Amino acid sequence: MNEHVKGPAAPRTLPRESATFDAYTLSEIRRAAATGIYDIRGAGAKRKLPHFDDLLFLGASMSRYPLEGYREKCGTGVVLGDRFAKKPIELKIPITIAGMSFGSLSGPAKEALGRGASAMGTSTTTGDGGMTPEERGHSTKLVYQYLPSRYGMNPDDLRKADAIEVVVGQGAKPGGGGMLLGQKISPRVAKMRTLPEGIDQRSACRHPDWTGPDDLEIKIEELREITDWEKPIYVKVGAARPYYDTALAVKSGADVVVVDGMQGGTAATQEVFIENVGIPTLAAVHQAVKALQDLGMHRKVQLIVSGGIRNGADVAKALALGADAVAIGTAALVALGDNDPRWESEYEALGTKAGAYDDWHEGRDPAGITTQDPELMKRLDPEIAGRRLANYLSVMTLEAQTIARACGKSHVHNLEPEDLVALTIEAAAMANVPLAGTNWIPGKTGF
Amino acid sequence: MNASTQSHSFDLATAKVRDLNAALHALKEGSNASLWRVSNPRGLHALAAGLDAPVTVEIDGPVGYYCAGMNKQATVIVRGNAGVGIGENMMSGRIEVEGDASQAAGATAHGGLLFIRGQAGARCGISMKGVDIVVGGSVGHMSAFMAQAGTLTVLGDAGEALGDSIYEARLYVRGQVKSLGADCVEKEMRDEHKAQLFEKLKAAGLEGQVDPSDFKRYGSARTLYHFHVDNASAY
Numbered sequence: 001m002n003e004h005v006k007g008p009a010a011p012r013t014l015p016r017e018s019a020t021f022d023a024y025t026l027s028e029i030r031r032a033a034a035t036g037i038y039d040i041r042g043a044g045a046k047r048k049l050p051h052f053d054d055l056l057f058l059g060a061s062m063s064r065y066p067l068e069g070y071r072e073k074c075g076t077g078v079v080l081g082d083r084f085a086k087k088p089i090e091l092k093i094p095i096t097i098a099g100m101s102f103g104s105l106s107g108p109a110k111e112a113l114g115r116g117a118s119a120m121g122t123s124t125t126t127g128d129g130g131m132t133p134e135e136r137g138h139s140t141k142l143v144y145q146y147l148p149s150r151y152g153m154n155p156d157d158l159r160k161a162d163a164i165e166v167v168v169g170q171g172a173k174p175g176g177g178g179m180l181l182g183q184k185i186s187p188r189v190a191k192m193r194t195l196p197e198g199i200d201q202r203s204a205c206r207h208p209d210w211t212g213p214d215d216l217e218i219k220i221e222e223l224r225e226i227t228d229w230e231k232p233i234y235v236k237v238g239a240a241r242p243y244y245d246t247a248l249a250v251k252s253g254a255d256v257v258v259v260d261g262m263q264g265g266t267a268a269t270q271e272v273f274i275e276n277v278g279i280p281t282l283a284a285v286h287q288a289v290k291a292l293q294d295l296g297m298h299r300k301v302q303l304i305v306s307g308g309i310r311n312g313a314d315v316a317k318a319l320a321l322g323a324d325a326v327a328i329g330t331a332a333l334v335a336l337g338d339n340d341p342r343w344e345s346e347y348e349a350l351g352t353k354a355g356a357y358d359d360w361h362e363g364r365d366p367a368g369i370t371t372q373d374p375e376l377m378k379r380l381d382p383e384i385a386g387r388r389l390a391n392y393l394s395v396m397t398l399e400a401q402t403i404a405r406a407c408g409k410s411h412v413h414n415l416e417p418e419d420l421v422a423l424t425i426e427a428a429a430m431a432n433v434p435l436a437g438t439n440w441i442p443g444k445t446g447f
Numbered sequence: 448m449n450a451s452t453q454s455h456s457f458d459l460a461t462a463k464v465r466d467l468n469a470a471l472h473a474l475k476e477g478s479n480a481s482l483w484r485v486s487n488p489r490g491l492h493a494l495a496a497g498l499d500a501p502v503t504v505e506i507d508g509p510v511g512y513y514c515a516g517m518n519k520q521a522t523v524i525v526r527g528n529a530g531v532g533i534g535e536n537m538m539s540g541r542i543e544v545e546g547d548a549s550q551a552a553g554a555t556a557h558g559g560l561l562f563i564r565g566q567a568g569a570r571c572g573i574s575m576k577g578v579d580i581v582v583g584g585s586v587g588h589m590s591a592f593m594a595q596a597g598t599l600t601v602l603g604d605a606g607e608a609l610g611d612s613i614y615e616a617r618l619y620v621r622g623q624v625k626s627l628g629a630d631c632v633e634k635e636m637r638d639e640h641k642a643q644l645f646e647k648l649k650a651a652g653l654e655g656q657v658d659p660s661d662f663k664r665y666g667s668a669r670t671l672y673h674f675h676v677d678n679a680s681a682y
Contacts, residue, residue, distance in 0.1 A: 035676070150536060150576075154517070154538055155499065155519060155536075179674075182673060193595075194577060195595060196615060199614075199672040200672065200674045208535075208570065208574045208592075209535050209554040209570075210531070210532070222512065222513040222516050225468045226496050
């Protein structure tokens with residue numbers, strides 16, 4: 001009590017929490033101190049990042065005219081992999097489903113992804129656990145991932161695939177391998193991965209038989225030889241050095257380059273890795289496009305962008321910056337029913353809440369998606385969930401078309417950087433578009 | 448080869464790798480075109496990759512990367528040295544290298560027999576998933592890294608960090624092991640293991656020339672099968 005103040009209670013300043021040591025940070029310090037091991041979780045970067053929200057479309061005006069909604073056509077089709085492959089993939093919409101493993105996801109969840117994507121004429125992607133019959137059977141277009149672990153990799157499935165995606169990295173953890181904890185190594189998962197049941201499994205972070213772009217070129221040649229040059233070959237990288245990684249992927253012979261920003265999800269990785277390694281999707285697109293343009297390969301080698309794509313505006317912005325298509329993972333799981341408030345009491349029992357649940361590696365997902373528990377798996381009806389995904393993809397496509405028509409484009413691929421401005425200087429610099437209301441692109445043009 | 452076997456010759460000085468592989472891929476089960484002689488391989492890559500028929504392919508000279516990759520059923524004989532990843536991800540069949548093999552021989556392979564008469568480089572049998580590999584000479588460092596299943600038999604020595612982070616593969620080494628990797632330990636060589644080793648040596652055609660009793664067995668201590676903070680220094 002201040003000696004100089006007399007009378008009743010003297011005024012006091014409010015308790016002040018530290019911006020640096022905020023409640024989340026404090027809780028993590030306490031958790032680390034108690035357990036002695038880093039925090040592992042699923043999903044992508046959760047912190048606030050410069051993103052597509054920081055961009056706006058200008059729409060049509062005096063100098064350009066819009067297209068009529070519901071009347072004038074706005075195409076959404078995309079062809080992937082026509083550089084070398086005899087059988088390129090033709091998609092009806094520029095939104096694909098990103099790689100997610102059987103093991104990480106349940107069999108019914110993989111089936112639902114296949115059903116939803118197929119209904120909309122787009123592709124799904126396997127993951128670090130091989131190809132399941134459910135997935136192949138329900139996906140009219142299936143991309144088979146070629147990962148460092150090579151779990152379940154075999155030439156028969158390779159030939160059944162519609163495309164092959166050589167995974168160098170992913171946005172949530174560029175430079176990191178995977179892990180699948182013992183709870184999810186069920187007998188079926190163990191058999192597909194040739195592992196003992198119930199062990200904590202480490203997936204390699206480097207490919208076992210090639211290192212660097214010169215080797216990759218030979219590896220791609222081998223994959224093409226095995227599949228008689230039929231399949232498009234994608235190379236997926238986590239967004240870190242997208243200009244050089246894209247250029248090297250092109251040099252290595254990729255038909256398609258996939259660049260995944262740090263908001264892209266993972267099944268399980270260290271929190272510190274997810275939040276601190278890699279760059280945001282927004283910052284990666286322009287660099288990847290620039291690499292393709294500098295090589296004269298833009299639109300010849302297709303670019304797929306992923307990481308935090310949520311709606312048709314995000315799709316349109318990624319395409320306007322020069323991508324050919326986007327991929328969604330987290331958003332697709334939410335469409336299936338992941339983190340649905342209907343399971344709120346069960347999320348609370350797990351010490352979390354709907355919308356924040358990310359302990360996907362523990363296999364106790366109340367929504368029955370990121371689990372191998374037979375009882376929990378039953379909660380997801382693959383037909384209903386597949387329909388929900390198809391609905392969601394349809395909405396995203398309609399939204400992207402709405403924006404494209406407003407900008408006077410008869411195909412979503414006709415969107416261009418000129419249609420965009422940025423709300424923040426950071427976004428202007430990252431996306432290489434002017435700050436709204438100015439002609440200023442930081443680092444490029446004067447005030 | 449009996450006299451009725453049809454034999455084909457393929458000269459890679461004039462024909463392309465694509466033509467060779469396309470012809471081999473066109474073979475179906477029961478085909479009598481079962482012996483293919485390939486000349487002038489000159490270290491070309493992906494030779495005889497992706498075969499899926501019970502044919503024999505004899506390659507007369509050195510091969511590049513990923514020869515006989517993902518092989519099923521076929522017998523591929525390399526009369527020379529082999530580049531990186533010979534027999535990578537092979538599923539079945541037999542691959543024989545008369546010379547030496549570079550890195551990552553038999554990487555991630557699921558089945559069949561890979562027999563290297565000479566030496567094998569680093570990471571031989573990396574992430575192997577069920578294949579049997581027999582090496583007449585020595586293997587380089589980090590061999591059988593993260594090896595999941597199958598056997599690696601080495602008549603010579605093994606380099607540093609043999610079997611690092613190994614799962615359930617079995618390693619038999621006759622010579623010296625420079626060092627063992629994380630979680631890899633020497634294990635007792637019981638009769639069942641000698642019998643298994645004898646079968647592998649026999650498959651390679653080495654029975655009677657090598658005594659299984661001269662080998663030591665290595666495998667997983669299984670201490671790293673579950674993450675535990677006390678093991679952090681081992682990773």
